[in-house]
Amino acid sequence: MTASPALSVLDLVPVRTGQTSADAVAASLALAQAADRLGYERYWFAEHHNMPAVASTTPPVLIAATVARTERIRVGSGGVMLPNHAPLVVAEQFAALEAIAPGRIDLGIGRAPGSDPVITQLLRISGPTADVDRFPDHVSDIMSLLSPDGATLRLTSGREYAITATPAASDVPTVWLLGSSDYSAKLAAELGLPYVFAYHFSGDGLERALELYRSEYRPSEAHPEPRTMLPVNASVAPTVEEANDRALPHLRSMARLRSNRPMRPLETIEEALAAPRDSIGEELIAGMRRRWIIGDAAGAAAEVRALAARAGVDEVMISPIAGAHDGEPADAAPGRVQTLALLAGELG
Incomplete structure (x- = not known):
């Protein structure tokens, strides 16, 4: 049998029909506690803005709440x-978060906007910090600022000015670079950073990006060897039928996003099953199903192993997209907890 990869979790804090933001956050915090108990390696929050179905807008706030409610993850x-x-x-x-939970903080960095152009403009009114062309410099700046020695800024007067992210750092978060292109793979290799390919969003270019990263990797003190992780959307249930039903709300939501239709809170399973079908949506859903992991525990575990082996990654990050039935509690996500539990049982 192929060895099982390490398992982690990616959470967008989904918001479904009938949920408040408070409900959605409560459900995600409970999910993080379940992941902690089940032995998952790490739990990450995404950054998205102004989306009716996503409450993960401020990762540092959610991270702080999560480390306070978990023990080891x-x-x-x-x-x-x-x-x-x-x-x-x-x-x-992130220096403050590292001080709150020493040895437990990861800083994954990406350069996508995470929203629409209007929100992007509102977020980027700070001016030069929003220059995407300076992304490599800003990643390097963060790494320097987080180090115990900090960074040195040379002022226009010629005087040097010392800056640190925290007065007396004892350790630093682990920095990861995220992306879905040759650019991000090459930059991660150049900086000697672990790399995450955004397979959960787009699988195109996976093999080339990973090959570039590994072939051009420059060992760093913190990471002498290249290290890779692959996020994947997953819905796992006792039966394939249930897994398919629980995946449908998220599949339909992603189809709306990719066909530029108005976004809305995630449907419940009953709403998704009763909704009329259309050819564009069905075609998009069929394409996504080929890359998502949807099935019973044994079948899903086999797919995770096969994906990790094909890509040669060290870790697979599960984005549990299992939806909820009408009668399930608003402040819980039984389908998502079930996905993590069944996978951990097969792969742990």
Whole structure:
């Protein structure tokens, strides 16, 4: 049997019909506690803005709440969309999180906007920090600012000015670079950082990106060897039929997003099953199903192993997209907990 990869969790804090933001966050915090008990390696929150079905807008806030409610699991961002933020602010936030939970914090960094153009403009009114072309410099700046020695800024007067993200760092978060292109793979290799390919969003270019990353990798002190992780959407249940039913709300939501239709809270399973079908949506859903893991425990576990072996990755990050029935509690996500439990039982 092929060896099982390490397992982690990616959470967008989904919001479904009948849920408040408070309900959705409560459900995700309970899910993180379940992942902690089940032995998952890490739990990451994504950054998305102004989306009716996503409450994961501020990863540092959610990370702080999660480390306070868990015991051993690493917690981090998947990721902070750096062009939206000043590098010093990101460094200070994650230095503080590292002080709160030493040895348990990950800083995943990406350069996508995480929203529509209007929200992107609102997030980027800070000016030069929003320059995507300076993304490599800003990643390096954050790494320097987080280090115990900090960074040195040379002022226009010629005087040097010392800056640290926290006064007396004892350790630093683990920095990961996220992406879905040759650019991100090459930059991660150049900086000697672990790399996450966004397979859950787009599988195109996976093999080329990973090959570039590994072939061009420059060992760093923290990471002498390349390290890779692959996020994947998953719905796992006792039966394939139930797994398919629970996956449908998220499949339909992603189909709306990719066909530029108005977004809305996630449907319940009953709403999704009763909704009329259309050819565009069905075609998009069929394409996504080929890359998502939807099945019973044994079948899903076999798919996870096969995906990890084909890509040669060290870790698979499960994005549990199992939807909810009408009668399930608003502040819980039984289908998502079930997905993590069944996979851990087969792969743990």
